[in-house]
Amino acid sequence: MDSGELLLVGFGVAICLAGGWLWVSRWSKVRHLLDTPTSRIRSAAQGYVELSGILHELAEVPPLQGPLTGSPCLWWRYRIEEYHSNGKQSSWRVLEQGSSERPLRLADATGECLIDPRGAEVWPARRQRWSGNLRHPRGLPPTGVLAWLTGGRRYRYTEERLHAGEPLYAIGDFSTVGGGRQGFDRQASKMQILREWKGDYAGLLKRFDSNGDGQLDLAEWQRVRLAARLEAEDRHRLASTRPAQHRLARPAQRQPFVLSSHGEEVLARRYRWQASGGALLCLCGALLLASRLA
Structure with a gap:
């Protein structure tokens, strides 16, 4: 060819x-x-x-x-x-x-x-x-x-x-x-807030380091997680009212x-x-x- x-x-x-x-x-x-x-x-x-x-x-x-x-x-x-x-x-x-x-x-x-x-x-x-x-x-x-x-x-x-x-x-x-139409994934929302807070670790210590030792122990981390869950629920409630x-x-x-x-x-x-x-x-x-x- x-x-x-x-x-x-x-x-x-x-x-x-x-x-x-x-x-x-x-x-x-x-x-x-x-x-x-x-x-x-x-x-x-x-x-x-x-x-x-x-x-x-x-x-x-x-x-x-x-x-x-x-x-x-x-x-x-x-x-x-x-x-x-x-x-x-x-x-x-x-x-x-x-x-x-x-x-x-x-x-x-x-x-x-x-x-x-x-x-x-x-x-x-x-x-x-x-x-x-x-x-x-x-x-x-x-x-x-x-x-x-x-x-x-x-x-x-x-x-x-x-x-x-x-x-x-x-x-x-x-x-x-x-308008209340978006779904709410509590775990995903909580993890997102935790990532935001960890980005400002000094601020996280200031809020939750109750004994002032410069680190977060197990009990303090439990408080962080509870606060993050409540924050996620508040944000969802506020978004639903818009x-x-x-x-x-x-x-x-x-x-x-x-x-x-x-x-x-x-x-x-x-x-x-x-x-x-x-x-x-x-x-x-x-x-x-x-x-x-x-």
């Missing part, structure tokens, strides 16, 4: 593997979206849940501003690319990109939930793309005749945003603190974490198309391999 044949075989293996991965990963997302029922925030179970509601601004916190347009928003993602041309080949190279990490406040008819967007696959409805001759654009993109007079193709800018008042579909790991605070974040397991301005059906349809494309790509790779190895 010559080098050309080996190159074709390698190409066939690569597109077969890439298509297979795309097929399996996207179909897995479709199943997670469709198999997870939509929950109400107040009654949602702890763990992997699907929520749907309206975005609101955080209390006493000014809104963010899009880094390229300066538009007020609740979340942003941007990318700056530079155009490169070398003879017959041309491409866009990414120079800068990033996204905001401030929590989002989602509300439905039953309550509110803070969403940590870090690690999420976000599909916002607001997306702007334009070109220019400056590395960093100055505010909103020009329109009409002004865009034609000042436009350029050296740099391309993309900014996506989530705004207050927009609907949001979210699926991820849900947890609640306060209003429930709901949070949604990236799951620890490899489950989809998706935030979208579009509904479940739109997302599922998009993932189905991507899965179909992956299956077709995998089939093309398999056919190429079969033709080369036959």
